[in-house]
Amino acid sequence: MGNYKKYLPLWIGLALAAGVFIGSKLNFNDNTEKIFATNSKKDKLNRLIDYIDYEYVDNVNTDSIVDVTVNGILENLDPHSVYIPKSEYQHNADDMRGAFTGIGVSFYIYKDTIAVIRSIEGGPAEKAGIKGGDRILYADGKKLFGELVNRDSISNYLKGEINSKVSLDVYRPSQKKVLELKVRRKQVPLVSVDASYKLDEDLGYIKINRFSETTFKEFETALDKLKDQGIKKLVLDLRNNPGGYISTAERVVDEFLEDDKLVLITKNKSGDINKTYATRRGDFEHGKLYVLINENSASASEIVAGALQDNDKGTIIGRRSFGKGLVQREMSLGDGSAVRLTIARYYTPTGRSIQRPYGNGNETYYSDYEKRYRNGELIHADSIKVADSLKYKTPKGKVVYGGGGIIPDVFVPKDTSVENETLQYVSRSGFMSYFIFEYLEKNRDMFKGIKFDDFRKNFIVDEKLSKEFIEYAKFNEAQIDLSNYTEDLKRTLKANIAQQLFGPNEYEIILNENDPMLLKVLELEASNHLEKN
DSSP, rough: OHHHHHHHHHHHHHHHHHHHHHHHOEEEESSOOOOOOHHHHHHHHHHHHHHHTSSSSOOOOOHHHHHHHHHHHHHHTTTOOOEEEHHHHHHHHHHHHHEEEEEEEEEETTEEEEEEEEEOTTSSSHHHHOOOOOEEEEEEOOOOTTTTHHHHHHHHHOOOOTTTEEEEEETTTTTTTTEEEEEOEEEEESSSSSEEESSSEEEEEEEEEETTHHHHHHHHHOOOOOOOHHHEOOOOOOOOTOOHHHHHHHHHHHTOOOOTTTTEEEEEEEEEEEEEEEOOOOOOOOSSEEEEEEEOOOHHHHHHHHHHHHOOOOOESSOOOOOOOOEEEEOOOOSSSSEEEEEEEEEEEOOOOOOOTTTTTHHHTTHHHHHHHHHHHTGGGOOOOOOOGEEEEEEOOOEOOSSSSOOOEEEOOOOOOOHHHHHHOOOOOOOOHHHHHHHHHHHHHHTTTOOOHHHHHHOOOOOOHHHHHHHHHHHHHHOOTTTTTTHHHHHHHHHHHHHHOOOHHHHHHHHHOOOHHHHHHHHHHHHHHHHOO
């Protein structure tokens, strides 16, 4: 257990870094253009590949050599200039478009069979009657179960052209029969607004997990619904949000800032400066605002937090954000692959760059979480090191800093205990989600027809289920001791059950019930109320 405790922060840091690295592939300007150039350097590379193709003694996959070469070149630029191979391009494109064409189910490969976790709300599968626990056996007569079937090929059979039909044979364990269903493929949303609900009578909550093409529309719909319910204040949760389209972030900021307020400054290689200003369309310019950030909030998330902080709008709560102040543009490489190349730096309205130094290589850059853990800044606000030379002032005189992330107005420490880090690690590892699926397989009748409000009030995760999970996790090589975190474990298990039964919104509602940053918001609200009275 000693070594486990010693290296757990490193594992957590690597997991966070992986999230931001994946996010860095998403953080780019959506203005694309193709650049072609012919010069001696390009000819040199082409000639080398030709020599290997035609003259080298052994047969070599030169495609893989090209991929390695491209990655090697980009690694010498900056951490956020990335190569997207053809095999990954469609997935990345779907993620940023915010939709894909398919039947709309989330599933596991469970005992060599597609087991439906849940049908996506409003999607074709839900309309066809496919439910959690169903097994999809055949698609247009093609067998989708057995040892030789992999997840990628399964996804290809379920996806397809929009409005095309697929005939599915679906086994329903509760009825012990096979259903023959025809499903018409449609555009299925990849939701970027995980949750939106009321925290109290006039305080709303919206959580955004990335900034895709559809994010602003999702956000606007959520905000309008909360306003109709009477909210006057809002918590915007950008924790663990790795970024996305700059234009989407700017539109979200515009909802909160008055006309002609500066939102963002970008500067390219030639020194050309572009400034973006708020427009008159903002729908929450007079509402009170809180923004939650942490060490894994990056790029477009930092644009939102920085623009609001520099315009003295709202209160930024949490911990110092990741520190990514570079802009990428996607460029096709002509063979189905692409490169996202850094083409500019961005600055917040006061003129500060929040990009962290990256001169010591990608490994050092992405291990910053461990550094923050070791120097204590995740626990103590005064451990955050800032340079006076990077000091700026907002219009109302508030001091803000550049040089590496957004420093919040109100600091909330992270629980870095081994037990809590373990719980976070296991929650992300997939053990818990898979465990809950197996639990529901045995107990679906118990939840049949239950509404979320009743589930939230009346369902209790007991000691038996907690202990079963701990044993299950140990069996999966996660040696954990959560004896001091029983209530947190129970809450996380309950949230995962809610997610598989009801969806991500309900997952967040339960998980947030004892969230330190939201408790801080409520504390500030109570303090403000006392001051007014």
